[in-house]
Amino acid sequence: MSLYYLDILQGTVRSCNADGSDERVIVDNIKTLPDGIQVDDRPGQGWIYWTNMGTSPDTPDGSLSRCRLDGSQHEYIVQPGATITPKQMQLDVDFGFLYWCDREGKAIFRAKLDGSDQTRLYQATVSTEPESCAWCVGVAIDKANNYIYWTQKGPSKGGLGRIFRAPLDRAAQSQDSLQAQVVFEHLPEPIDLEIDEDGKHLYWTDRGDVPFGNTLNRWSIQAQATTTALAGQAIIATKLHExxxxxxxxxxxxxxxxxxxxxxxxxxxxxxxxxxxxxDAGNLTGIAFVEPGA
Incomplete structure (x- = not known):
């Protein structure tokens, strides 16, 4: 069992065993703020994928990269500028797609595993709210129930964060076709998402202020739920540091x-x-867990 993770300031892709032993640097000297990571370790594949936010939030030069599990064949699959500030990403090996959120782009994208056929699935808009209320950050695919979930984090520590979902055709979703439904609102600052493989629970991190921020959260998914209330939300761990x-x-x-x-x-x-x-291992962003042979 292995963990793969990113250090945003040291600019590294690293790995270790699930207990923290055998820590290795796979790629270093990344100057473009790596944020989200996924790993495809299937036989004949063996790729690490990650997002790069770019040189600064004011410069639209985000990108997606990949390399082999040993760090070789490091390459861009989405060229700098084809996305603005890519954040969390997800891998759907069944249909051969990558999904990612673009923060300053206020959008969700999908592309094939080689970066081709990039399609914008959703474009967030703002009216009277702060622009950050449209910043798309975390994304998760509920394969069991055919939904996509994402976060729009809102201003830092602002209590305006939301989690959305939309029905997802994993084979043939078209441009700007997601129909957003609000699942939760008035969250401190929701960031990354994950869903268990049975589609029973949604997990997310929140980096907002205590007592409800800097937490790990879990929600029991009901596929037809439309409530925006916090009923069912559970803060299951506290005292994270961003x-x-x-x-x-x-x-x-x-x-x-x-x-x-x-x-x-x-x-x-x-x-x-x-x-x-x-x-105190650096400044960590995205992580991925790999079960050999899974």
Whole structure:
């Protein structure tokens, strides 16, 4: 079992065993603020994918990269400027797609695994709210129920964050075709998302202010729910330090979380039994869990 994770300031792609041993630097000297990561370790594949936010939020030069599991064949698959500020990404190997949120682009995109056929699935808009209320950050694919979920984080610590979802045709979704439904609103600052493989629970990190921010959260999914109330939301872990990355170990029912102050943690499915894997390990963003042969 392996973890792959990113350090945004050191500009590295790293890996380690699930207990933190055998830490390795796979790619270094990334100057473009890596944020979201996914791994395809299927036989004949063996790629690490990640998003690059770009040189600064004011410069539209975001991109997507990939390399082999050993760090070789490092290449762009979405060229700088084809997306503005890409954040969390998800991999759908069944249909051969990558999904990602574009923060300043206020959008959700999908492309094939080689970066071709890039399609914008959703374009957020703002009216009287702060522009950041349209910033799309986290994304997750509910394969069991055929939904896509995403976060629009709102201003920092602002209590205006929202989680949306929309029905998803994983084979043939067309341009700007997602019909957004609000799942939660008035969240401190929701960031990354994950869904268990049975489509029973949605997990997310929130980096807003305490007591409801800097938390790990879990919600029991009801596929037809349309409520915007917080009923069903559960804060299952607290005291993160700008919580960002999120990954699930479906077999062992563990949740892995990273934060910007360099923490990497493991929790049980319900948020209990916290284990510190790393502390002060840099400035961590996205993480991915890989079960060999899964």
């Amino acid at each position: 919580g960002i990355g999120l990954a699930l170990d479906q077999k062992s029912k563990h949740v892995y979380v990273s934060d910007l102050l360099g923490g990497l943690y493991r929790y049980d499915w319900d948020g209990g039994n916290k284990k510190v894997i790393f502390q």
